[in-house]
Amino acid sequence: MSVNNNDFYKTALKVGLPITLSQLLMSSLSFIDTLMIGTIGEHAVAAVGVAGRVFFVFFVCLFGIYSAGGIFMAQYWGTKNLRALHQIMGIMMIIGVAFSFIAVIVSVVFPYQIMKLFTTDNVVIEYGIDYLRIIAPSFTLSAIAFLYAYASRSIHMTKYPLYISMISLSLNTILNYILINGYLGLPRLEVRGAAIATLTARLIEFILFVIVLMYFKNHPLRASVKELFSFTKTQLVNFIKKGVPVFFNESSWVVGQSVFYMAYGILGTKALSSVQISMTLSDIFVSLFTGISTACSVMIGNALGRSEMNLARHLANKFIKICLAVSACVTIIMIGLSRFIPYIYTEFTDETVKIAMIVTIVMAIYQIPKMYTYIATIGILRSGGDTLFCMITDFVGVWLVGIPLAFFGAIYLNLPVYWVVALAFSEEILKSVVFTLRVQGTKWLKNLVVE
Numbered sequence: 001m002s003v004n005n006n007d008f009y010k011t012a013l014k015v016g017l018p019i020t021l022s023q024l025l026m027s028s029l030s031f032i033d034t035l036m037i038g039t040i041g042e043h044a045v046a047a048v049g050v051a052g053r054v055f056f057v058f059f060v061c062l063f064g065i066y067s068a069g070g071i072f073m074a075q076y077w078g079t080k081n082l083r084a085l086h087q088i089m090g091i092m093m094i095i096g097v098a099f100s101f102i103a104v105i106v107s108v109v110f111p112y113q114i115m116k117l118f119t120t121d122n123v124v125i126e127y128g129i130d131y132l133r134i135i136a137p138s139f140t141l142s143a144i145a146f147l148y149a150y151a152s153r154s155i156h157m158t159k160y161p162l163y164i165s166m167i168s169l170s171l172n173t174i175l176n177y178i179l180i181n182g183y184l185g186l187p188r189l190e191v192r193g194a195a196i197a198t199l200t201a202r203l204i205e206f207i208l209f210v211i212v213l214m215y216f217k218n219h220p221l222r223a224s225v226k227e228l229f230s231f232t233k234t235q236l237v238n239f240i241k242k243g244v245p246v247f248f249n250e251s252s253w254v255v256g257q258s259v260f261y262m263a264y265g266i267l268g269t270k271a272l273s274s275v276q277i278s279m280t281l282s283d284i285f286v287s288l289f290t291g292i293s294t295a296c297s298v299m300i301g302n303a304l305g306r307s308e309m310n311l312a313r314h315l316a317n318k319f320i321k322i323c324l325a326v327s328a329c330v331t332i333i334m335i336g337l338s339r340f341i342p343y344i345y346t347e348f349t350d351e352t353v354k355i356a357m358i359v360t361i362v363m364a365i366y367q368i369p370k371m372y373t374y375i376a377t378i379g380i381l382r383s384g385g386d387t388l389f390c391m392i393t394d395f396v397g398v399w400l401v402g403i404p405l406a407f408f409g410a411i412y413l414n415l416p417v418y419w420v421v422a423l424a425f426s427e428e429i430l431k432s433v434v435f436t437l438r439v440q441g442t443k444w445l446k447n448l449v450v451e
Contacts, residue, residue: 064250074301
């Protein structure tokens with residue numbers, strides 16, 4: 001079975017474009033924030049980069065929890081079962097908020113221990129402690145706001161989350177500019193100013209989501225507390241059954257990414273700073289694939305919920321072709337942009353800038369296998385509940401291939417950080433082969449919400 005091209009692109013753009021724009025805005029403003037923090041010095045950039053890994057770990061684990069719910073929500077929306085959709089949201093909210101409380105406690109009570117895992121530089125550690133303790137409350141605010149933003153994807157209503165992201169992220173950047181440098185008569189707060197700006201933006205984001213749900217009385221995600229928490233034992237068991245592998249998949253992956261940072265940290269503050277610069281640039285392009293994978297997972301999930309297996313497979317193949325074409329273009333663009341790094345980060349030493357240029361080129365080369373595995377996992381296989389296979393494959397790639405190679409390169413071979421990054425990313429090649437074989441099979445083609 002095929003799908004009309006006009007209908008395909010219309011739906012894909014409706015679902016994916018707002019997500020892409022939202023992520024692109026987030027990554028672009030993060031890039032600008034890094035420039036602002038860069039005026040303080042390399043230590044500040046390294047500190048915010050390391051401390052930001054804590055929020056990144058939390059956010060990706062939260063994404064794992066919500067991805068499990070998203071599998072069911074997309075299929076329930078395919079059959080227009082709002083009651084069941086609200087019940088799944090209730091499960092997601094309980095688990096997500098509980099997890100955020102843990103993240104807050106860890107960030108407030110153990111910031112020194114967290115920073116010490118990544119660096120021995122005392123200046124970097126002190127900056128990072130200040131940043132972590134201030135942004136800690138934003139974890140709970142983000143847990144609730146992200147729940148509604150994620151649920152909006154499953155029901156093809158991504159416009160308002162985009163508007164909210166535009167407002168909160170723009171506010172974040174403006175406040176960064178004012179508070180980091182001490183403009184408008186305010187004190188120069190440097191890294192603490194960046195943290196306060198982030199916390200304020202998260203609070204505004206949370207408030208805006210509440211306003212949207214209160215104002216639009218017929219919004220599909222609007223539900224009473226009783227409706228949210230009326231889920232059945234069967235729904236909870238099914239959520240846990242599919243959700244645990246997704247959560248461990250995302251958490252093991254993101255912890256693995258943080259362990260990679262530990263390997264880079266072994267090579268010094270300059271190495272950490274250069275990787276942070278390159279990551280910030282790379283994240284701008286990753287936003288494209290966030291939108292593509294979201295549209296892919298929602299459209300395939302809707303088809304599977306209606307038991308249209310041939311259509312689901314056709315959609316998967318179509319999205320794979322799009323992913324490969326876009327990632328090839330991104331590779332070329334990133335390599336070109338790497339040449340402009342010396343003109344952007346003028347406050348940094350020539351050595352740090354040169355390393356950042358090479359690291360960016362390395363990341364660009366790995367875009368095709370990296371983004372292919374991203375689409376295959378999040379966009380295709382998980383849509384049919386094939387979560388255990390994804391978890392095992394990702395775990396083997398990160399922990400048994402990438403991490404050992406990265407530390408071997410950093411400790412025993414004492415390689416430059418760009419070679420260590422190349423070794424770390426090599427696991428993407430192995431995963432792309434394994435995921436290709438899985439996608440071509442039929443085990444992931446499942447309707448999970450048959451009444």
